[in-house]
Amino acid sequence: MAPTMEDQQMMRGQYRVVVIGSGNWGSVAAKLIASNTIKQPIFYDEVWMWVYEETLHTGEKLSEVINQTNENVKYLPGIKLGNNVIADPDLENAVKEANMLVFVTPHQFVAGICKRLVGKIRPGTEAISLIKGMEVKMEGPFMISKLITDMLGINCCVLMGANIANEIAVEKFSEATVGYRQDKEVAQRWARLFSTPYFLVSIVQDVEGVELCGTLKNVVAIAAGLVDGLDMGNNTKAAIMRIGLREMRAFSKLLFSSVRDSTFFESCGVADLITTCLGGRNRKVSEAFARSGGKRSFDELEAELLQGQKLQGVSTAKEVYEVLSHRGWQGLFPLFTTVHEICIGQLPPSAIVEYSEHTPNFSLVEGSALYY
Numbered sequence: 118m119a120p121t122m123e124d125q126q127m128m129r130g131q132y133r134v135v136v137i138g139s140g141n142w143g144s145v146a147a148k149l150i151a152s153n154t155i156k157q158p159i160f161y162d163e164v165w166m167w168v169y170e171e172t173l174h175t176g177e178k179l180s181e182v183i184n185q186t187n188e189n190v191k192y193l194p195g196i197k198l199g200n201n202v203i204a205d206p207d208l209e210n211a212v213k214e215a216n217m218l219v220f221v222t223p224h225q226f227v228a229g230i231c232k233r234l235v236g237k238i239r240p241g242t243e244a245i246s247l248i249k250g251m252e253v254k255m256e257g258p259f260m261i262s263k264l265i266t267d268m269l270g271i272n273c274c275v276l277m278g279a280n281i282a283n284e285i286a287v288e289k290f291s292e293a294t295v296g297y298r299q300d301k302e303v304a305q306r307w308a309r310l311f312s313t314p315y316f317l318v319s320i321v322q323d324v325e326g327v328e329l330c331g332t333l334k335n336v337v338a339i340a341a342g343l344v345d346g347l348d349m350g351n352n353t354k355a356a357i358m359r360i361g362l363r364e365m366r367a368f369s370k371l372l373f374s375s376v377r378d379s380t381f382f383e384s385c386g387v388a389d390l391i392t393t394c395l396g397g398r399n400r401k402v403s404e405a406f407a408r409s410g411g412k413r414s415f416d417e418l419e420a421e422l423l424q425g426q427k428l429q430g431v432s433t434a435k436e437v438y439e440v441l442s443h444r445g446w447q448g449l450f451p452l453f454t455t456v457h458e459i460c461i462g463q464l465p466p467s468a469i470v471e472y473s474e475h476t477p478n479f480s481l482v483e484g485s486a487l488y489y
């Protein structure tokens with residue numbers, strides 16, 4: 118039954134959103150959300166955005182400049198976020214009224230942020246993670262949505278997709294996928310919060326599949342960048358993407374048997390893999406690494422080329438490698454293994470196309486559980 122006028126009045130402003138993170142994608146997410154909260158009465162108009170405070174070269178505080186200019190001059194210059202976006206450098210204050218938390222920071226910072234939020238979250242709060250990455254603990258791999266759920270005791274959906282932030286910032290058409298565990302209504306509410314005519318969001322009941330797609334494609338993007346840096350051309354890059362996709366699917370299914378094949382055909386799967394391997398930051402820095410012959414470090418190149426933005430692929434390759442070596446799976450995942458060994462300088466960048474020496478291992482798994 119459709120809600121009555123009275124119900125709609127009662128629901129007015131019921132959902133208050135905070136965006137935790139204000140990097141390149143965090144700022145675009147705040148812009149998308151703010152364009153919807155202002156139009157949809159169930160959402161409170163103002164959107165809080167937690168800013169990891171920093172002092173700009175002008176001596177001004179980033180959060181103050183965002184509030185004065187309505188622009189994130191460091192991470193998304195030239196784009197107005199919407200007058201209903203409020204930047205707040207005080208994390209606890211930013212979340213205090215919210216019941217919809219949008220996590221969008223580089224994955225290495227999430228555990229520290231959640232630690233600060235323990236006991237500070239309103240009852241009945243829902244979360245969504247836009248973060249592409251995972252953590253590896255003694256007990257094994259931990260997806261970021263699970264980390265948020267475990268640390269804060271709240272349900273956490275994920276939103277992933279072929280989403281290069283700068284393109285969405287200028288309202289070029291793209292798609293995204295929300296992954297949810299149980300509650301379809303909550304997932305639909307998240308889709309409603311993000312969807313615009315140029316940003317189409319679908320929902321699938323496969324939280325791990327969606328999150329692993331977003332996480333693992335960053336490792337393949339490092340491989341794609343190496344291929345570009347070696348001037349190997351399109352066929353080689355396509356081969357790397359195909360093999361990478363197969364390893365993404367095999368790894369995801371080995372970790373979570375519930376992961377669906379169909380998820381890899383959503384925006385979060387093959388589409389994100391393609392866009393990241395063509396135009397992402399991981400690809401860009403990795404290309405520069407290969408062009409330096411592996412002489413310059415990823416850290417140095419990240420600082421030089423991204424000016425404060427963070428790569429996720431190199432640390433994810435390490436995290437994936439930890440899982441592979443702990444379980445004795447390196448031979449089954451030659452691409453993931455090789456990417457990590459190149460990133461740490463154990464192999465030269467050219468090893469990415471000397472991949473054939475591992476191929477027999479790879480074909481051994483044909484017909485096994487890994488293969489289908």
Ligand SMILES: NC(=O)c1ccc[n+]([C@@H]2O[C@H](COP(=O)([O-])OP(=O)(O)OC[C@H]3O[C@@H](n4cnc5c(N)ncnc54)[C@H](O)[C@@H]3O)[C@@H](O)[C@H]2O)c1
Pocket residue numbers: 138139140141142143144168169170192221222223224226247248249250280281282283425426427428429
């Ligand atoms: N940028 C994109 O196109 C894009 C698209 C989709 C998903 N993502 C994912 O979104 C997540 C966030 O990426 P982003 O692009 O918004 O960020 P970013 O890489 O542009 O910026 C880095 C952010 O980290 C913050 N930071 C630095 N040190 C910190 C600390 N110690 N604690 C907390 N924060 C700190 C900075 O203030 C900045 O906001 C990543 O997982 C990324 O993979 C990015």
Ligand SMILES: O=P(O)(O)OC[C@H](O)CO
Pocket residue numbers: 249278279280281282338389392393396397398399400428429
């Ligand atoms: O720029 P990257 O490599 O971090 O990728 C950005 C997004 O994840 C693309 O969907």
